[in-house]
Amino acid sequence: MSDRSALVVGGGLAGLSTALELAGRGWRADVFDAGPIGRGASWAAAGMLAAAKDCAPRVGRHPHLYELAQESRRLWPDWAARVARDSGQNLDLRLDGGLTPAFDAAGVADLDAFVAAARNAGASVERLDAAAARKKEPALAPDVAGAVFAPEEGHVDSRALVDALAACCRAAGVSLHADADVRAVTPGSPAGIEVVVGGDLHRLDADVVVLAAGWRTPAFGLGPKVIGPVKGQIFAIIDVPAGRPAHLIHAPLAYVVPRSNGRLLVGATEEAGRSDAGVDPVAIALLRAAAERALPGLALGQVESAWTGVRPGTPDGAPVLDWVADGVLMAAGHHRNGVLLAPASAGIVADLVDGRRGALAQHFSASRFMAEEAR
Ligand SMILES: Cc1cc2nc3c(=O)[nH]c(=O)nc-3n(C[C@H](O)[C@H](O)[C@H](O)COP(=O)(O)OP(=O)(O)OC[C@H]3O[C@@H](n4cnc5c(N)ncnc54)[C@H](O)[C@@H]3O)c2cc1C
Numbered sequence: 235m236s237d238r239s240a241l242v243v244g245g246g247l248a249g250l251s252t253a254l255e256l257a258g259r260g261w262r263a264d265v266f267d268a269g270p271i272g273r274g275a276s277w278a279a280a281g282m283l284a285a286a287k288d289c290a291p292r293v294g295r296h297p298h299l300y301e302l303a304q305e306s307r308r309l310w311p312d313w314a315a316r317v318a319r320d321s322g323q324n325l326d327l328r329l330d331g332g333l334t335p336a337f338d339a340a341g342v343a344d345l346d347a348f349v350a351a352a353r354n355a356g357a358s359v360e361r362l363d364a365a366a367a368r369k370k371e372p373a374l375a376p377d378v379a380g381a382v383f384a385p386e387e388g389h390v391d392s393r394a395l396v397d398a399l400a401a402c403c404r405a406a407g408v409s410l411h412a413d414a415d416v417r418a419v420t421p422g423s424p425a426g427i428e429v430v431v432g433g434d435l436h437r438l439d440a441d442v443v444v445l446a447a448g449w450r451t452p453a454f455g456l457g458p459k460v461i462g463p464v465k466g467q468i469f470a471i472i473d474v475p476a477g478r479p480a481h482l483i484h485a486p487l488a489y490v491v492p493r494s495n496g497r498l499l500v501g502a503t504e505e506a507g508r509s510d511a512g513v514d515p516v517a518i519a520l521l522r523a524a525a526e527r528a529l530p531g532l533a534l535g536q537v538e539s540a541w542t543g544v545r546p547g548t549p550d551g552a553p554v555l556d557w558v559a560d561g562v563l564m565a566a567g568h569h570r571n572g573v574l575l576a577p578a579s580a581g582i583v584a585d586l587v588d589g590r591r592g593a594l595a596q597h598f599s600a601s602r603f604m605a606e607e608a609r
Contacts (some may be wrong), residue, residue, distance in 0.1 A: 252584065277392070
């Protein structure tokens with residue numbers, strides 16, 4: 235057993251993927267979650283691996299987010315194969331591309347802007363005219379005006395991924411502690427945490443503490459405070475007899491993710507500042523209408539269930555992967571892309587723990603926000 239130890243606060247995708255990476259590099263790791271393991275934003279996610287659509291540069295978005303996404307997308311196939319093999323779980327990973335259709339002149343102009351930005355960032359995207367769009371995806375409404383196809387995109391069952399990662403962690407010797415509410419984090423050498431388990435307060439020390447508590451990460455008072463809750467509402471449609479899309483569809487105002495088991499996930503609202511778990515029937519109806527506008531066949535399906543999750547939002551949509559105090563690292567703020575970014579983010583954090591800061595890591599520093607907060 236290694237004498238290098240890490241305490242990871244938060245058992246979502248950020249915490250689990252980091253703990254697994256550290257264990258693979260010979261670290262002893264413990265993961266603490268205030269609730270069940272992995273039932274935060276990671277459980278709510280649609281599982282899109284939407285590097286081009288969600289990460290290509292645009293106003294307000296971190297200028298290097300696409301580089302991180304691209305690196306993560308590069309890692310995804312082998313990473314997922316290892317996680318699936320070691321856990322024995324089917325992740326329903328599909329890397330068959332994502333399609334962004336448009337239905338009016340303004341939408342077509344947006345497509346052209348998207349293509350320019352994506353290509354400029356190095357993404358290979360295909361601009362399709364209306365006929366080619368319908369050929370690629372016959373389920374689209376007949377009045378589709380054009381589309382962009384991003385072959386690099388895909389999707390995964392994020393719940394299967396969470397459970398598979400947890401299984402891999404256990405198999406690699408990581409201890410997972412559910413219902414373990416971390417109340418305080420103390421920087422230093424060693425760094426420590428105070429955690430309540432079963433009503434008892436425990437103080438634990440380790441070489442490093444990794445803060446991966448999703449939107450609640452700023453509660454520990456270390457590092458940038460800008461991470462904030464962004465509630466998302468999402469639902470599943472089943473029993474669509476015909477007109478199911480084959481690909482991930484980024485329709486205007488809603489996306490649709492076709493799972494292999496027949497479920498179609500439709501999401502999602504983005505409600506900054508909200509962290510409640512309420513499902514609003516009006517929000518679901520609006521998402522459904524937007525999805526049906528693009529894919530009329532969905533109208534015949536049934537809403538199976540609706541749920542919410544709270545993303546760890548940041549002002550530039552990108553995570554903080556950095557030291558934030560002596561012995562304390564932050565792996566939080568993955569916003570809309572925590573599933574996609576999991577492998578690359580875990581690698582960067584583990585590199586930092588190992589004393590290495592690569593070129594990509596420089597862009598996701600805590601200091602990019604700290605300077606702003608100090609003003
Ligand atoms: C509706 C929706 C759809 C999404 N779709 C996608 C998508 O398609 N693709 C994509 O890439 N991303 C998607 N995301 C974003 C993605 O889910 C998040 O970026 C990612 O899950 C964040 O992972 P995390 O581990 O940081 O946070 P979480 O999964 O929220 O995990 C944080 C964990 O920390 C625990 N915690 C908090 N406080 C404490 C404490 N004091 N002590 C101990 N534990 C604590 C929580 O209980 C929680 O389990 C979506 C998000 C939502 C809400």
